[in-house]
Amino acid sequence: MWSIFAIFAKIGAFTIGGGYAMIPLIEAEMLKRGWISEEDMPDIIVLAQSAPGILAVNMAIYSGYRLRGIRGALAASLGAVLPSFVIILLVAMLFAGIKDNPIVAAIFRGIRPVAVGLILVPAVNLARKGCKSWWAWLVLAASLVTVAVLKVSPIYIILVTIAAAVAISFLKEGRR
Numbered sequence: 001m002w003s004i005f006a007i008f009a010k011i012g013a014f015t016i017g018g019g020y021a022m023i024p025l026i027e028a029e030m031l032k033r034g035w036i037s038e039e040d041m042p043d044i045i046v047l048a049q050s051a052p053g054i055l056a057v058n059m060a061i062y063s064g065y066r067l068r069g070i071r072g073a074l075a076a077s078l079g080a081v082l083p084s085f086v087i088i089l090l091v092a093m094l095f096a097g098i099k100d101n102p103i104v105a106a107i108f109r110g111i112r113p114v115a116v117g118l119i120l121v122p123a124v125n126l127a128r129k130g131c132k133s134w135w136a137w138l139v140l141a142a143s144l145v146t147v148a149v150l151k152v153s154p155i156y157i158i159l160v161t162i163a164a165a166v167a168i169s170f171l172k173e174g175r176r
Helices: 002-014 019-032 039-050 055-099 102-130 136-150 156-175
Strands: none
Touching: 002 019, 002 055, 019 055, 019 102, 039 055, 039 102, 039 156, 102 136, 136 156
């Protein structure tokens, strides 16, 4: 239990950029210990995103539960949340007095691109693992353009994708 808590506490303490930035660290730590296989990671991400709540906490809960049941889920989620909570509490207490400091402003400008990069890594890895055919890449590109450029809600993209998948499944079943 202690190792589950410690691993997720380390991830929670050293991740800048939120839940998506935690994904490569969670994956690396869990793979290194043999807690999951590479093939498990896309499924864990999809399950964590599907559940209500914060992605990183959902991933911690799922991973901890998979390793040690309810107690593992509690250890992992507490480990993932506690360092961030303490850091945010300290920053909030100190930030009011230093927010206009040019050095602090420069630090935040430097950290932003790092956070973006940490968020892009799991997106690229998930695309490489999940897009095994040309049509999957086409759906990915269409989704990206539809949401980013046309500003269509992701909810509609998900609903259309589900409807298309169900229709395709029925058509395939009808051919057999």
